Amino acid sequence: MFRISENKILRPLFLTLIHAAFGLSLFAQQKGQHQEKPLPLDPNVRTGTLPNGFTYFIRHNETPKNRAVLNLVVKAGSILEEDDQRGLAHFMEHMSFNGTKNFPKNELVNYLQKNGVRFGADINAYTGFDETVYQLPIPADEEILNNGIRILRDWADAATLDIGAINKERGVILEEKRLQTGVENRMQGRYSPSLFNHSRYAFREPIGTDSILRSFPREALERFYKDWYRPDLQAVVLVGDFDVDKIEKLVKNSFNGLKNPLLKKQRIQYHVGLTGKNQFLALTDPEMSSTVAQIIIKHKAEALSTASQYKNAIVRRLFNGMLAKRFRDLSRGGNQDFLQAGASIGKLLADVDNFSFSVVARPGQLDKGVSAAWKEVSYLKRSGFKQQELDMEKEIYSNAMENAIKEKNNISSDSYAKEYIAYFLNHDLAPGIETEYAFVKKFLAEINLKDLNQLIVDYIRNDNTDIIILAPENTVLPNQEKFRSWMDLKPDKSSVSENIAPFTPKDLLGKDPVAGKSISSTVDQESGTTTIILSNGIRVILKPTGFKKDEILFSGFSAGGTSLYPEKDYQSAKHAAAVVSSSGAGNYGIMEMDSFMANRQMAVRPFISELSQGISGGSTKGNIEQALRLAYAYITEPRVDTMVFKNLIDKGRLSIEGRSKAAEAVFQDSINTILGGQSFRRTAPSLAKLNQISMQRCLEIFRERFSNNAGMVFTFVGSFEIDSIKPLIEKYIGSLPVTSNKNRFRDNGIKLSENAVKLTLRKGMEQKAKVELVFSGNFDYTPENRIKMDAIRGILQIRMIERLREQESGVYSPSVNLSLDKNPTSTFKLSIVFDCDPKQYAKLIASALDEVRKLKDQGPEEVNVQKYIAESIRSRETSVSSNQWWLGYIAGQLEDSESLSQYSTYGDGLKKLTVKSIKEAAAAYLDENRLIEAVLLPEERK
Template identity: 45%
Template sequence: MNVIHWLSRPALLFTAGYTLAALGAQAQKGHKALPLDTAVRTGKLPNGFTYYIRHNEEPKKRVTLYLVNKAGAILETEEQRGLAHFIEHMSFNGTTHFPKNELVNYLQKSGVRFGADLNAYTSYDETVYQLPLPTDNKELLDNGLTIMREWAQEATLDAAEIDKERGVILEEKRLKKGAQDRMMQQFFPVIMNHSRYADRMPIGIDTVLKFSKPETLREFYHDWYRPDLQALIVVGDIDVNEMEQVIKARFSTLVNPKKEKKRVKYTIPLTGKNQFLVVTDPEMPSTSIEIVSKFEQKPVVTEADYRNSIVEMLFNMMLSQRYSELGKQANPPFLKGGAGLQGFLGGLQIFGASAGVASGGLETGVKAVWRELERAKRLGFTQAELDRAKQDYLSKMAAAWKEKNKTGSDVYVKQYMQYFLAGTAVPGLDKEYQLVNAIVPGIAVADINAVLKTYSKNTDRDIIIMAPQKDKAKLPDEATVNGWLHTVEQEPMDAYKDVVADKPLLAAKPAAGKITRTEQITEVGVTKYTLSNGVTVLVKPTTFKNNEIGFTAFAPGGTSLYSDADYQSAVYAPGIIDAGGVGDYNSQQLDKYLSGKQLNVAPFISDRTQGFNGSAAPAELETMLQLVYLFYTAPRKDADLFQNIITRLKGSLANRASDPSSIYNDTVNAVLGNYNVRRTGPTLEKIDQINLDRAYAIYKERFADASNFTFLFVGSVDTAVLKPLLETYLGSLPATHKHEEARDLGIHIPAGVIERNVYSGKEDKATVRLVFSGDYQFSEENNSTLQALAKVINLRLLERLREEEGGVYTPNADVNFNKYPAGRYAFTIGFGCAPANVDKLIASALDEINKLKLNGPEEVNLDKYKAESRASLKTALESNGFWINYINSQYQNNEPLGAIYNKGKLLDAVTVQKVQQAAKDYLGGNNYIRLVSLPEKQ
C-alpha cells in the first residue's frame, strides 16, 4: 500500500490534464490574481449562496449539476463522527417533495442511473452531490433543480429511514476492512501529526453509526448545510441567462441559521519533529516504505504561482523518468519506487519517496530511491531531460487546447468546484494555453534543480514501514534507516547518463502494398478497405473529438493454439516484447523518442485473438503505424528486461497466500474455470515456465501472418491522409495466408450444483458470489432480454437487500454471454455482508429470483431498465471508445454492424413475460454455484 497515494487529495485536473497544487484563496502580496474563466457566469446571492453557470455542448442536450457544501467530516463533534457521510446517504432517502425513496425512484424512471450518474461523496472538508440530466426534458431538468434545492436544506431526515440506513453504512464500512484499514488506523495519526484530521475519517465510528440519535444528525445538518457554505455548479447545454434567473428564484430562499457557527478552517500543524513507525499485519502482501516530508501548501492564485506549479510538474516528470529507468534493470533494486511532490490534506503538500520491495530487500530499495534523489540534488538534471519534459508538457497542453470545444462538462464542473472550495485559479484554457506557451520556454535547468533544494529538509519528515507480520523481526529501527540515508548522502556519485538513440525509427519506408477493394457500410458510416496482402481495414471518421484517433487490430488464434506447457510463455509474450522495444530502440530509448508525441501502441495476445490497441493524435498517425509495422517485423528480445519482469512477478507472490482477497479470487477463478491450469492462480512454478526464447518465438508466430488481421480506426480521421499510410505500413506487412482459427479448449463453468466456502482473513466480513450458467443461443433479441433480466434483478436486490433489510451496501447482478467458441452465458450475483447474514441474504436473493419466475418483473423496474438503456445509448453513440468496442465485438462475432440501430426496437420488444421466461430458462437450479468467503475459523 502506498501511503502517499492513499492519503493524498485527488489530483486537481485542469483541462490540460495536469495537477496544479492548490489550497488557498488569497493572492500573494504584490502579485495580481489570475482572472476567473470568462466563460463561466458566477454570482453570490444575498444569503451567501454561490453559483457557477457555463454553457457547454459536450455532450449535447445534457447538463451536469453539482451541489457543493463546505461541510465534511472535519466539522463533526465527537458525538457526530460519521454523520456528515450519514447525511449524504439520507439525502437520497427523502426530501420535501420526494419522500422516502421517491427521489431515486423518480430519477431512475427518467433514465438516470443510481451510482453511475446520480451520486455523491463526503470528504474531510466537503460534501458534494452530482446529478447529470438531459436538457431536452424541461420537466426533468426543473425537478432536478428542485432536488438540488432540497438537498441544500430540505432533507427530511426521517427517524425510521435513519434507522434503516444504519445497516447500509455499516456494510459500506465493512467492505473497507482488512489489512490496509488495520494498518491505516496505526499510521494515520502519525502522518496527520495527531491533528483533528486523524480523528475524522469520513466513514465514522461504529458507536455513532449504530446508536446516534436522529437529533444529533439533524443538528449537524442544521448547523452546516447552509447557503453561505454552498455552491451550485451548472455546466451543460443550457441557456445561461435563463438558468441564472431560476437559481436566483429558487436558492435565494435558503436561510442561514440564526446562531451561525463559525466554519473553522482546520489544518495539520507542522511540528518540526520527525516521526518513525513500523506497522505489520499478517495479511499485508508486501513490504514498503514511505519517506514523507511535509510543507505548507502553496496556493496557485497568481501568474507567479502558476509558473511555479509548472516548474514543479516538470520536476516530477523528469524525476519519474529516472526512476522508470532505474526500475528496468535486470535485477531492479525495488519492485516499485519513486519520489515527487503532490498535494495533501489540511493545508499541506508533501515531498515523498517510496519503495516497494521483496522480502529482505528493504535496505537495497531504500538506498536506491534515496540515491537518485541525492544524485539529482547534488548533480542536477540535464538540458536534454528538461527539453523532453517541456516538449511533452507543451504537446499535451496543445492537444487539450485543440479539444477545447469538445471538453466534457464534468471537467469544467470539477475546476469550478475547486475554485469554490480552495480558491484555486481557473483562468480558462485559452488563458492557460497562452500562459504555458509564454512561461515554459523560459524555464531553465537551474529552476528545476532549485525544486529539490527547496524541498530537501530533515524536519517534519515521517518514515513509515509497512510489512507482513512474519517479517517483523527483520525490519529496521529508525536509527538504521537514517543510517542508510546518511550513507547514501556521503557516497561519491557520477552524474546521470542520458542514453538516447539518434537513428530514425525506420531506416527506410517499406515497399508499399495497394488497396485492392473499397466497400461502404453505410448504416454505420464505415469504409472497408482490403489491402493487397489480405489485411482488412475498417475506418469510421467521427467528429466527437478534434484530435483523437483510436484503433484496434485483431486476428483469430491467441493462446488457444498453444499447449499448457507453453501457455505461460504465450500469455506473457506481448508484455515481454513491449518491454523490450522495437527496431533499433530499446524501451528506454523509445520512451525518449516518443516524448511530446501523442500516441500509444500495445500488442496483446488473448485466449482467442492477438492484435494491438492504441491511439494517436492525427499528427502522429504515421508514427503510430510505423510502430505497428515494427512490432510486426522487428520486435526486440531483451534478456535484462525479461529478467526484470520475472523478478517482479516472483516478488508479487511473496505473501499472496496470506491475502484473503487473492485467496478467494483464485478459488473463484479455479472453480469457474473447472480447475483448468489456465484458470488457476499464479504460482512460482508457473512463472518458472516462462521462457524468453519461447515467448519471443510465440510472439513472432502470432504476428507472422497479417493477412488474417482486421484493423479498425475510429475518430478524427482524414481518409485522404490515411489511405497512403495504410498502403505503406499495413500493406507491406508479411502475409502467409495461413488463416489460422482459434481452438475451442472446452474451458467453461462446470455443470451441476457446487458450493464452496473459502476461509481466510480475520475480519468479520464475507463475500458472496452466486453463479448460474449454461449453454446459450446467442442473438440480439436474447442478449437484450438477458440484460433486462440482470437489470431488474439488480434493482430488486438493491431494494430488498439494501433498502429493506439493510444487509449490504452494493449488491450487483450481471450477465455475460458469448457466441464463440460456443454459446454460453454466466449470470452472477455478488455482494459483501456480515458472515452471520450470509445464508439469510442468499435466501432473499434466491427468493427474488423465484418471484421473477412466478410473476415476472414489476413493470416499473422494466421501465427503469428501458429508460436507462436509452439514455446511456444516446450518450454512448457520441463516443469514439464506444464505436471501437462495438464494431470490434460485432465484427469478431460475425454480427451485423447496423444492429445498434435496432436497440430501440429490441428494448420495446422486451416484455414482462419475456423476462419471466428468461428467469425460468436461465436461472434454474441445475447449474448453480455458490462461492462464499468467510473469516478464518477460530
C-alpha cells in the same frame, strides 16, 4: 454508490508509486505572501452570489449534447463534526437520498431511474474532511432540469430525516464501513495519527465510528444539518446543454429563500500543523505481501489562484515528470536492488503537500532497495536536473497543452464542473483553457533550471520528515538510526542521469516496409464505415468521426491466441505480448523507446488473448504515421530484453506470493477454477506456472502469432480523412506478412460447470463475508437474446439494491454482472455479488435467490422494465458520441462475426422487451441446478 474522500497519497502506499497530477488541490494564500491578485474566473461561466450568501456557477456546454451535470457543493465535511457526530457528515449525505420535502422516502431515486439516471453509476455524492459534494448528471429536457434544480434545493435544506429511514440507513453505512477494512486500512489507522501530526484530521475520518453510527440520536444529525447546510457555505455548479439565462433565473427563484441560522457557528479552517520534527514508524501485518518504505517530507502548501502560483504549479509538474523518468530509467537500467521506486511532489492533506519517496523492496533486501533508490534523490539534491531533461519535459508539457487547446470544444461538462467546484472550495484558479494556454506558453519559456533546483531545496529537506515502513509479519525491520544510515550516501556519479547516454534519434525500423495496395473499397452508409481490402488480404474498417478534433484510435486482430498452445507453452504464450511490449521494438530497446515515445502523444500495444492476437493504439493526427510505424515494428521486428524479463518475473513472483495472502484473490481464483472445469487455463497463478515462462519461448511464440496475419481485421475510428490515411494503411498494414494458411482459434473443450456447487472458503482476518452467486450455461447468441439477458441483469441490479440494501439494510453496494461469449461456444455468466456481515450472509443469499425466483416465476415489475429501458436509451445516447465506444463496438462485432448495423436496431430491441419475454428468458437461463454459490468467510478465531 457513495464514496468517501480520502488521502490519495496514502491509498497507493502499498504496491503502487505516487506520481502527483498537475492540478494540485491547494488552499488559501499564506500570510505574508505578496498580495498578487487572483486570476479572474473563466468568463464563459456565469457566477453570482445571492443576498443570503449562496453562490452559483452556470455554464453552457454541449459535450455531451442534451445532458447537464448539476452539483450541490457544501463547505462542510467530517472535520466539523463534534465528538458525538463522528460519521454524521457522511450519514447526512446518505439521508439526502432517503426523503426530502418534494421527494419523500425513496421517490427521488425512483423518479430519476424512470428518467434514465442510474442509481450509483450516475446519481452520486461524496463526503470529505472539508466538503460534501452531490452530483446529478441528468438529461437536459426542460422538465427534468427543473426537477433537478428542485432536488438540489431540497438537498440544501429540506431533507426530512425520518427516524425510520435513519435506522435503516445505519446498517447500510455500517456495511460501507465494513468494505473499508483490510490490511491497507488497518495500517493506515496505525500511521495516520503520527503522519497528520495528531491534528483533528487524524481523528475525523468521514466514515465515522461504529458506536456512534449504531446509536446516535436523530437530534445529533439534525444539529449537523442545521449548523452546516446553510446558504453561505453552499453553491450550485451547473454545466450542460441548456439556456443559461433560464437556469440562472430558476436558481435565483429556488435558492433565494434559503436562510442562514440566526446564530451561525463559525466555520473554522483546520490545519495539519508542521512541527519541524521527524518521525519514524515500522509496522508489520500478517496480510502484508511485500515490504514498502516511504519517506514523506511535509511542506506548507501554496495556493493556486494567481499567475505566479500557476507558474509554480507548472514547475512542480515539470519536476515530477523529470524525476519519474529518472526512476523509470533506473528500474530499466539493470538495477536489481528493488522492485519499484518513485518520488514526486503532491498533495498530502488539507493545507499540506509533500515530497514523497517510496520503494517496494525485494524480499530481505530493504537496505539495498532503499539505498539504491534514495541514491537518485541524493544525487538530485547535489547536482540538480540537466538542461536536456528540462527541454524534453517542456516539450511533453507543451504538446499536451497544444492537444488540449485543439480539443477545447470537446471538454466534458463534468470536467468543467470539477474545476468550478475546486474554485469554490479551495480558491483554485479556473481562468479558462485559452488563458491557461497563454500562460503555459509564457511560463514554459521563462522557467529555467534555477527554478527546478530551487524546488529541490525547498522540498527535499531534513525536517518534517516521516519515515514509514510497512512489512509482512515476522520481518526484521530496522530502527530509525539504521534506516537513515542507508540514506547517508557518499557522493558519486552513479546516478542514472550520469550513466545513461542521451537519446539519439534513429530509424525505428531495421527495414522500411514495402507498401501494399487497396484492391477494393466499399461504403456502408448505415454504419458510416468504409471497408478497404488490401492486397495482402487484410481488411480495414474506417469510421471518420468528429467527436474529437485530434484523436485517432485503432485496433487489429486475427484468430488464434493462446488457445493454440499446450500446457507446457501456455504461460509463455500468455505473457509473450507483455514481455515484448515492455522490451522495445525494431531498433529501439526499452530505454530508447521511452525517450522516443516521450514527446509523442500516442500509445501502441500488442496483445495475445485466449482466442486472438493483435495490436491496438491511438494517437493525435500528427503522430498517426509514427504510431502505425511502431505497430509495424512490434509485429515484424519484436525484441526481448533480459533485464526487463527478469524484472517482470520477479514482480510476478512477489505478486503470487502476496496473492496467497489476499483472501478475495484466492476466493475469485477458486470460483474461476470451478467455472473453468479445472482446466489449467483457468486455475490460479502459481510459482510453478511462473517458472514455466521462458524468455526465448515468449519471443518465438510472439513471432509465430504475428508471422502470418491472414484474416486480420483493422478498425480505425476518429478524426481523419480516408484519402489521407489510406496511403499510411497501405504502407504499414498492407505490407504485413500473410501466408495462405488461415488463422483459427482452437476450442480446447473448456466447459462450464453443469452441476450446482457450494463453495465456502475461510480466509482473512476481517469480519467480512463476500458472496458470489453465479448462474452460467449455454446461450443462444442473438441480438434479441443479448438485450433480454442484459435486461435481466439490469432489473436484478435494481431489485438487489431495493431488497438487500434499502429494505434489509444488509449490504452497501450489491452488483449484478453479465458476461456473454460467442466463441469458442456461446455461453453466459451472470453473477450477483455483495459483501456483508458474516452473520447475515445466509439470510441475504436467501433474499437474493428469492428475487431471482420471482423474476422467473412472476416476471419483473413493469416499472422496473421501463426503468431499465430508460437507463439503456439514455446511456446509449451519450456513449455513441465517443471514438472509444465505436472502436469497441466495431471490433467486437467483427470478432463475433456480427453485423455492424445491429447498433441501429438496438432501440427497437429495447421497445420489444416485455414482462413476459424477460420472464421467459430468466426461466430459461437462470437454472439453480447449475448455480455456483460461493461464500468467503473470515478465518475462525482461536
